[in-house]
Amino acid sequence: MLTFFAALILLVLGYVVYSKFVERVFVIDDNTTTPAYTKTDNFDFVPMSWWKGNLIQLLNIAGLGPIYGAVAGALYGPVAFVWIVIGCIFAGGVHDYFSGMLSLRHNGAQFPSIVGRYLGKHIKAFINVFSLILMILVAAAFTAGPAQLIAQITPLSFTVALLIIFGYFVLATVLPINQIIGRIYPLLGAILLFMAVAIAVALLFSDKQIPNLTFENLHPADLPVWPLLMVTISCGAISGFHCTQSPIVACTMKKESDGRKIFYGAMVIEGVIALIWAAAGMAFFNGTVGLGEALAAGGPSGVVNEISTSLLGTFGGILAILGVIILPITTGDTALRSSRMILSEIITKVYRIDTKVKVLFVTLLVSVPALYLATIDYTFLWRYVGWTNQVVASVMLWTGTVYLLKHHKFHWICGVPAIFMTGVVCTYIFYAPEGLNLPYSVSNGIGFCLTAIVVLWYVSQIIKYRKLKLEESEAKVA
Incomplete structure (x- = not known):
């Protein structure tokens, strides 16, 4: 129990203290007019308040990620708490902040364009394909689960449920951001947070004991902590999917100082949610062995449903259904929306197509493969989501590192977690x-x-930009 509370306090302190340090390193300027005003189109670029942007960002990046991933990661024992706290504060929060703020600084540019600017055209070409694959996998994986549950609790078949969900996906992808996402996502984001808080309160007042810290690997199958835990718990610690979502909200920001509250703040909230569900998984089933048996019997959705209904009764069952059906769908639709935005950037440079035609064309390009993949085994999809997700996260951290090097700033805040995540993947x-x-x-x-090879490249970049800084200083003196 003490470890759980300590972890919560550290996450809050991480936001209060470390996020401000990250913001000072980046250097914000509220006098700079944001793309929401310079490129207003009442479609993707629409000014929104920071609190609405925070809740939209939370729902975009979270969904069931910090629930399912945290429950699965809880199999390793309390060491999962350590990864959530350290990963969230020093890796995930930094990753999300830089992905959002660099998009803001570059007129709402999508993730691959930012990568290309700082890591070169070859990495950009790779990440264009890789990030699109990731988002299509996410959209498919986060559709199959809800469709299966709808088929179980309603007269609808799996195929009909799947088509209904994808019909909504198309609408959410082609309509202006303030018509669906801007209106209902803040409410759904609040539901996600309320669900986690309700579980935490009920758990604390139950007879279940949250285990205290031990670095012993308690996984029933004796799977190694390194590097599996860092991939199993991504949402809640660090997730590459987030950097594909941050530009969506960056296009709606009113001022640069909102970035810390939106991007770093949403990441810390997600970390809190993951921490709660990891604790619930360990405590409710009386250890990792019981949790492992529950996961084998009913999967993550069965575990979430059992915890919710047992701790919160009928109300908990309703929350569980809302979570398992609605929340992954709201991650899937923004995955397709960001895919559409990335492909639109590419197509615009090659072809001049009417905006409405381009939106529909690109939406179909990403929706069709996602719809097909949603019909195959969910667990198969999720295995590939994990490692592609963390490869993208590593690339984003290296992008932030080179940005800071280029501007002669404290690059270690991105460089150290980038080295760690490179080792993971x-x-x-x-x-x-x-x-x-x-x-x-x-x-x-x-x-x-x-x-080690990547670290040698990093050292060469440090030397390169130090020489450039010295040359700039000598030129000014001359």
Whole structure:
């Protein structure tokens, strides 16, 4: 119990203290007119208040991620609390802040364009394809689960439920942001937060004991903490999907000082939600063995439903249904919206197409493959969402690092978590079943070597930009 409260306090302190430090490093200017005003189109670029932007960002990035991922990550024991706190404050919050603020600084540019500006055209081409794959996978994975539940509790078939959900996706993707997303997302974001708080309060007043910190790996299957925990719990710690969503809200910001409250703030709220559900998973089933059995029997949705109904009764059951059906859908639709925005940027540079025709055309390009993938096994999809997600996160952190180097600022706030996440994905890809499935020791060795190569590149960039700074100083003196 003490560890849980300490983790909550640290997350709050992370926002109060560290987010302000990150903001000072970035250097904001409220005199700069934002793209919401310079490019107002009443479609993607629409000025909105910071609190509305925060709740929209929260729902865009969260959905069921900090619930399902945290419950699965709880199998490792209280060490999951450590990863959520450290990951959220020093990696996820920084990642989300820079992805949103760099989009703002570059006229609402999408993630691949920002990557191209700082990491080069080859990385941009790679990340264009990679991020689109990630978002299509997310849209598919976050559609299949709700459609299955709708088919179970209503007379509708799975196919009909799937078509209804995708019909909504198309509407949310092609309509102006303030017509659906801007109106209902703040309410749904509040429901997500209320659901977590209600579970936390009920858990604290129950006879369930939240375990205190131990660094012992308690996973029933004895799976290694490194690097699996860092991929299992992404939403709530750090998630590459977030950097594809941040530009959506960046296009609606009224001033630069809102960025800390919107991007870093939403990440910390998501961290709190993940912390609560990780604690609930460990405590409710009396340890990781019981949690493992519950996950094997009913999956994440079954675990969430059992915790909710047992702790909150009928009301909890309603919340669980709302969560399992509505929340993933609201992540899927913005995944397709950001896909549409990325593809629109690409197409605009090649073809001059009427805006309405372009929106419909691009929406169909991303919706059709997502609809097809939603018909296959959900667990198969989710395995590939995990590692693609963290590869994108690593690229975003390196983008922020080079931005800070280029402007001669304190680059370590992005560079250190970038090195860590590079190590995670390099090791994970070689070790995981959906990767090369190599022995653990071999995967660690290869992961370390690849990370070392990237670190050498980082050192070369530090030397490069220090020389440029020195040359600039000498030129000014001359």
